[in-house]
Amino acid sequence: MSKQLMAVALAAAAMIAAPAHASSVALAADGSWNEFTVDNTVGPAFGNGWIDTTDGSALSFSFTIAAGNVGTLRVVDLGFAGDTFNITNSGVLVGSTSPVAIGNVDGAVETDYAAALANPAYSHGVFTLAAGSYSISGSLLQSVFDNDAGVDLDSTYGALSLTTAAAVPEASNAAMLLAGLAAAALMVRRRQSAKSI
DSSP states (O other), X not given: OOHHHHHHHHHHHHHHHSOOOEEEEEOOSBOOOEEEEEETTTSGGGTTBOEXXXXXXXXXXXXXXXXXXXXXXXXXXXEETTXXXXXXXXXXXXXXXOOOOOOBTTSOEEOOHHHHHHOTTSOEEEEEEOSEEEEEEEEEEEOOEETTTTEEOOEEEEEEEEEEEEOOOOHHHHXXXXXXXXXXXXXXXXXXXHHHO
């Protein structure tokens, strides 16, 4: 094998073995929208995963939900209607956005988050998250169709937002607490009655 061919082979092996760069964005729990992009021509190493368009690296959103709180994560498709997404936390599937009819690039374009969230032609998801640390990412599950090229577009964008609130106790837990308090009050009353006799 020639030295040039050996050098090319080693360089190719190094590129394959090199860990892929990833971008992580801190997601505030203030309900503000944060955009993500999918474009397998910009970030081909990540297929149809969410990417950082500045460098084509994998994109995730990190946050922590404090103990005693729950989070509400909203994800919505933007651009042409008809895309859907798988949502993951550290690579584990959280869920998918709502199923919608496959759209095409001849349709209208939506860039307003609230309008897309309210429009049933646009896929969206609302996920309730328990206390803990998260690294949320996603991938394109269904793509709009590019009529001119005769293939899936595999390029879109969307947005996600996070809010948190104090956890509400389950009804059964609240009922048990009230029953316990009633029993304690009854015991105190009996003791007071017994002392007065």
